Amino acid sequence: MQKGFTLWFTGLSGAGKTTLAHMVETELRKRNYKVEVLDGDVVRTNLSKGLGFSKEDRDTNIRRIGFVCHLLSRNGVVAISAAISPYRAIRDEVRAQIGDFVEVYVRCPLEVVAARDVKGLYAKAMAGEIPAFTGVSDPYEEPLNPEIVVDSSTQTKEESYAVIISRLEELGYILKPETEVYSEDEEEEVKRRLEELGYL
Amino acid sequence: MGLFDRFKSQRERKVVLIGLDGTPYTLLRQYSADGTMPNLARIAEAGSLRQMDVSIPEVSSTSWTCFYTGSNPAQHGIYGFLDVQPNSYKIYFPNSRNVKAPAVWDILGNHGKRSVVINVPETYPAKPLNGVLISGFVATDIKKATYPPELLPTLSELQYRLDPDATKARESKEVFLEDIFDVFEKRQRTILHLFEQEKWSLFIGTVTETDRLHHFMWDAATDAQHKYHDAFREFYRRVDKLLGEVYDRLPAETTFMMCSDHGFTKIEQQVYLNYWLKSQGYLSFTSEQPRSIEEIAPGSRAFALDPTRIYINLKGKYPQGVVEPGAEYEQLRREIADGLLSLEHNGHKVLQRVFMKEEVFHGPLMEQAPDLIVLSNYGFDIKGAVNKQVLMDTEIFTGMHTQDDAHFFISRKGLSERKPHICDIAPTILKELGVAVPAGMAGTPLLNYE
Numbered sequence: 001m002q003k004g005f006t007l008w009f010t011g012l013s014g015a016g017k018t019t020l021a022h023m024v025e026t027e028l029r030k031r032n033y034k035v036e037v038l039d040g041d042v043v044r045t046n047l048s049k050g051l052g053f054s055k056e057d058r059d060t061n062i063r064r065i066g067f068v069c070h071l072l073s074r075n076g077v078v079a080i081s082a083a084i085s086p087y088r089a090i091r092d093e094v095r096a097q098i099g100d101f102v103e104v105y106v107r108c109p110l111e112v113v114a115a116r117d118v119k120g121l122y123a124k125a126m127a128g129e130i131p132a133f134t135g136v137s138d139p140y141e142e143p144l145n146p147e148i149v150v151d152s153s154t155q156t157k158e159e160s161y162a163v164i165i166s167r168l169e170e171l172g173y174i175l176k177p178e179t180e181v182y183s184e185d186e187e188e189e190v191k192r193r194l195e196e197l198g199y200l
Numbered sequence: 201m202g203l204f205d206r207f208k209s210q211r212e213r214k215v216v217l218i219g220l221d222g223t224p225y226t227l228l229r230q231y232s233a234d235g236t237m238p239n240l241a242r243i244a245e246a247g248s249l250r251q252m253d254v255s256i257p258e259v260s261s262t263s264w265t266c267f268y269t270g271s272n273p274a275q276h277g278i279y280g281f282l283d284v285q286p287n288s289y290k291i292y293f294p295n296s297r298n299v300k301a302p303a304v305w306d307i308l309g310n311h312g313k314r315s316v317v318i319n320v321p322e323t324y325p326a327k328p329l330n331g332v333l334i335s336g337f338v339a340t341d342i343k344k345a346t347y348p349p350e351l352l353p354t355l356s357e358l359q360y361r362l363d364p365d366a367t368k369a370r371e372s373k374e375v376f377l378e379d380i381f382d383v384f385e386k387r388q389r390t391i392l393h394l395f396e397q398e399k400w401s402l403f404i405g406t407v408t409e410t411d412r413l414h415h416f417m418w419d420a421a422t423d424a425q426h427k428y429h430d431a432f433r434e435f436y437r438r439v440d441k442l443l444g445e446v447y448d449r450l451p452a453e454t455t456f457m458m459c460s461d462h463g464f465t466k467i468e469q470q471v472y473l474n475y476w477l478k479s480q481g482y483l484s485f486t487s488e489q490p491r492s493i494e495e496i497a498p499g500s501r502a503f504a505l506d507p508t509r510i511y512i513n514l515k516g517k518y519p520q521g522v523v524e525p526g527a528e529y530e531q532l533r534r535e536i537a538d539g540l541l542s543l544e545h546n547g548h549k550v551l552q553r554v555f556m557k558e559e560v561f562h563g564p565l566m567e568q569a570p571d572l573i574v575l576s577n578y579g580f581d582i583k584g585a586v587n588k589q590v591l592m593d594t595e596i597f598t599g600m601h602t603q604d605d606a607h608f609f610i611s612r613k614g615l616s617e618r619k620p621h622i623c624d625i626a627p628t629i630l631k632e633l634g635v636a637v638p639a640g641m642a643g644t645p646l647l648n649y650e
């Protein structure tokens with residue numbers, strides 16, 4: 001079984017967590033990894049249905065996602081979480097529980113996500129129609145030491161995705177595609193050694 | 201032993217396996233009887249030393265992968281040291297990332313058990329695991345062969361070497377032997393160091409110098425008058441010393457195992473499958489001196505890859521495939537098999553069997569499997585070279601692999617009566633450590649664990 005781990009995206013609503021999570025998911029599936037994505041919006045329609053946005057409910061939501069990620073990771077699955085997860089202490093609690101945990105901070109200034117307003121929520125929040133909205137009327141606590149930081153206000157999604165994949169390879173959580181195992185020189189060396197033993 | 205005690209004992213149980221690449225069962229029996237390997241003699245007395253069958257093809261990359269995954273080549277995907285890329289004749293060299301079945305140490309890792317794995321072929325580049333891994337053949341870069349990288353300074357201090365330099369065998373047998381002994385000394389030092397320093401539930405230490413020695417100097421083993429006959433035995437005395445050192449340091453509740461990935465026997469003739477296919481009109485090349493199967497000419501109906509694999513040039517599977525799937529494919533396979541089975545040399549049949557792929561391979565990766573696989577009689581070393589001008593000859597090598605004379609040892613009595621197969625070792629290790637054998641593993645445990 002390949003070694004599982006949890007890839008935990010965090011950032012404001014509309015920063016790009018879901019987009020990047022699915023880009024990473026697609027690539028890892030191509031590389032034969034087992035992958036599952038727990039998207040915050042989706043989880044709130046099933047696993048965390050009925051939970052609201054109070055601190056207590058947000059913490060419960062994140063703990064539930066973390067619990068499932070832990071189960072998946074320890075069974076060789078790459079568990080990708082894409083939820084705002086605004087509170088540092090709860091993210092750190094999940095990290096401690098899981099162990100093989102890679103935090104990806106998708107940074108994007110509030111004014112940029114609010115201007116994008118991809119789901120139309122920031123306008124409503126700023127008009128007071130949605131209470132306890134992260135960034136507007138509820139806190140977001142930035143990670144202090146995330147393994148990966150990308151910035152969707154200054155990078156394209158392709159650039160951010162490349163940073164994530166490259167860093168995961170550097171950290172040893174994922175392997176480079178098969179074709180890159182041997183450089184040309186190494187391939188020549190492999191050929192030579194097989195020839196020496198009569199295998200070619 | 202009560203249930204709790206048995207459970208507790210299983211939880212703390214450890215397994216140590218020493219791999220000796222290419223060491224035949226018959227050689228070990230001979231050496232444990234004639235005093236060359238006294239440690240092995242006493243170790244064998246306390247357990248079960250058995251002759252073992254290995255993979256078909258009986259080549260190290262395939263066989264060791266069967267060993268460490270407990271699975272068939274059509275499950276793990278390694279059919280040889282080289283293969284062709286899908287929809288292509290382009291050669292590539294399968295590595296650890298091409299292995300599609302989980303390693304026994306990965307399964308153990310998921311149960312919180314730590315492994316130390318040293319020098320098992322076909323584990324390069326080193327993949328992260330719960331424990332320590334130093335890749336074996338064909339590792340080229342010590343940095344990519346070592347996990348975790350923090351181990352590298354230790355390996356440097358121990359002067360660990362990945363492999364002997366086989367080019368030395370063509371310079372001088374003396375220089376070659378010196379190199380074999382040198383690599384072995386450093387391998388042994390590293391095995392014993394990690395054995396003592398690391399925490400583990402599974403410890404695997406593999407010696408591949410045996411295989412290198414056998415390829416170039418098997419005649420020294422069998423000919424008592426050979427100049428290097430004593431040197432050959434001396435090497436095995438040193439292997440025996442390693443066995444004794446490890447065995448005598450085993451922690452309590454540890455099962456000791458040994459195995460090889462194939463046996464060895466004397467070469468009478470090397471036999472070139474691609475030359476035969478060419479001579480029978482099944483294969484041609486675009487150049488007079490082809491360097492690889494990539495130079496296959498249009499109209500070819502079959503080609504071979506080292507050592508014993510034949511592929512039918514199927515339409516739809518290969519860019520210049522000409523053979524229709526179905527009746528034409530089956531008829532061609534039969535025709536080639538019959539032709540090969542009729543090959544003789546000095547009145548002796550060259551081949552024991554020609555298998556159809558479905559007779560020996562079972563799993564989801566059948567598509568990339570060879571269509572025919574040959575199993576030779578002792579003495580005939582089957583090769584996939586593309587540039588030979590004769591059907592048979594001899595070269596520098598004096599030893600060839602055998603499929604049915606590998607060895608397996610376990611420090612237990614009560615082994616199953618059936619002949620062990622190399623795929624059975626991983627499930628046996630799992631059961632020894634109290635871990636359930638995953639469904640679908642080709643091998644089955646060699647002891648009754650009910």
